[in-house]
Structure formats: C-alpha cells, structure tokens
Amino acid sequence: MPSRREEKPPSGTATPRKGRRRFPRGGPTKDEVKKLREALLVLRASILESSRKLADEALKGSGQDFSVDHMADHGTDNFEQDFSLSLLEGETELFREIQRAIDKIDGKGDLPYALCENCADEQPAEDSPERCGTCPWIPLGRLEAVPYARLCVVQQELEEEGQA
Numbered sequence: 707m708p709s710r711r712e713e714k715p716p717s718g719t720a721t722p723r724k725g726r727r728r729f730p731r732g733g734p735t736k737d738e739v740k741k742l743r744e745a746l747l748v749l750r751a752s753i754l755e756s757s758r759k760l761a762d763e764a765l766k767g768s769g770q771d772f773s774v775d776h777m778a779d780h781g782t783d784n785f786e787q788d789f790s791l792s793l794l795e796g797e798t799e800l801f802r803e804i805q806r807a808i809d810k811i812d813g814k815g816d817l818p819y820a821l822c823e824n825c826a827d828e829q830p831a832e833d834s835p836e837r838c839g840t841c842p843w844i845p846l847g848r849l850e851a852v853p854y855a856r857l858c859v860v861q862q863e864l865e866e867e868g869q870a
C-alpha cells in the first residue's frame with residue numbers, strides 16, 4: 707500500500723490557510739455521526755412536542771389572563787404553573803443544546819461535533835486526573851447516550867461541581 711504523504715504546494719506559494727483551526731484526529735466515524743444526527747433529530751422533535759404541551763399547560767394554569775402583571779401578582783401562588791414554566795425552561799435549554807449539536811455536525815459550529823469543548827484546545831497532561839480516556843474526543847458510548855454532549859464525562863462533572 708502506498709503511503710500517503712502530505713501534499714505540499716510548490717515552494718514560494720506556501721501560505722498557511724488562515725481562519726482554519728486544526729483539530730486533533732479521532733472522533734466518531736461518518737456513519738456514527740450520521741446515526742447520532744438522526745438521534746438528535748428525533749430528540750429535537752420530541753422536545754418540541756413536549757414543550758408545546760408544557761406551554762399549553764402553563765397558559766391554562768394562568769386562567770384567562772397571561773399577562774406580565776398577572777404573573778407578578780399571582781406567579782408564586784400558582785405552583786402548577788410555575789412548575790410547567792420551569793420545566794419549559796429546561797426543555798428550551800435542552801433544545802438549544804440539541805440544536806447546537808446538529809449545527810456542529812452540519813459544520814456551522816466553532817468546533818467539530820464530538821470534540822470535548824473543554825479539552826479541545828489544551829490536552830490535559832497524561833497523568834492529569836481531569837483527563838478521560840479518549841480526550842479530546844467524547845467517547846462514542848457517551849454520545850450514544852447523550853448525543854448533544856459538549857463535554858467529556860470528566861469535564862462535565864467538573865462543570866457541574868462548579869455550578870453547585
């Protein structure tokens with residue numbers, strides 16, 4: 707098998723392309739990404755559906771008057787409505803994450819899909835406790851469980867600790 711060599715432009719014209727970051731090799735294969743994208747589309751559709759239901763419930767809970775004034779007067783009294791709204795907020799957040807992942811797959815993001823956002827630039831040292839097995843790429847098993855994951859498990863946990 708002939709070895710593939712890096713193609714070099716003729717000397718003199720060798721200007722490095724700007725605005726293109728180099729990313730480490732690895733990550734899921736095209737077929738794997740295709741499956742993950744399909745999973746994301748299914749997730750997105752179900753989020754839209756449940757968001758719509760939650761919004762309906764929140765509106766119903768408010769009675770006839772779903773105005774800002776009404777919310778200010780009665781918002782905290784109406785537990786059910788608050789609950790629907792907070793669920794809706796969570797759904798919206800999730801929707802954004804899903805959309806972001808789809809955009810990445812479609813090449814519209816800053817980083818490629820499946821690259822751990824916290825490990826993308828600096829690879830932690832070999833013996834660092836913050837390093838997961840496959841960094842900087844998010845392991846396929848994690849993506850299959852959470853296709854919109856932006857971080858490897860280790861970094862995700864660190865981030866959640868920081869928020870607590």
Ligand SMILES: [Zn+2]
Pocket residue numbers: 822823824825838841842857858859860861
């Ligand atoms: Zn990572």
